[in-house]
Ligand code: GDP
């Protein structure tokens with residue numbers, strides 16, 4: 001069985017964009033295990049000669065804003081249970097929001113290898129802003145732009161090294 005990496009984060013931070021970028025050349029699988037997977041999407045990524053399974057905990061709900069906060073936390077808990085490594089995504093262009101802080105707390109408590117991807121850092125000048133997010137308490141903070149494919153290789157290198 002392949003190792004599993006879970007992408008967590010509140011709505012609109014870019015989870016699906018990251019997931020789609022990473023899995024674009026691979027088949028995306030909509031899970032059908034009762035109870036948990038209808039709202040989760042699984043895919044596969046090959047990097048550095050190694051296949052890994054990826055889950056977008058935001059799922060297939062077209063407008064993620066429809067996810068109530070409790071649902072985000074439920075998804076994060078499932079992610080924590082089943083994943084080997086967690087990537088928490090935040091929107092680097094917005095202020096830290098209360099759900100980010102609560103979610104970070106929950107995920108960090110899980111004791112699994114965990115990385116903070118500060119997304120929407122589309123230009124090198126923006127990358128400095130990622131440092132603000134260190135306040136969340138993550139040791140591993142990586143600026144990325146899921147849309148512009150920046151920082152993705154570095155993120156994968158670090159995540160893969162933790163597997
Ligand atoms: P999710 O709700 O966390 O799955 O977020 P989505 O992947 O649906 O993205 C939410 C919005 O952020 C969409 O309008 C994306 O186009 C946008 N977005 C995602 N990644 C980036 C990025 O790297 N840069 C910018 N500028 N926008 C992004």
Ligand code: MG
Pocket residue numbers: 015016017058059064
């Ligand atoms: Mg999504």
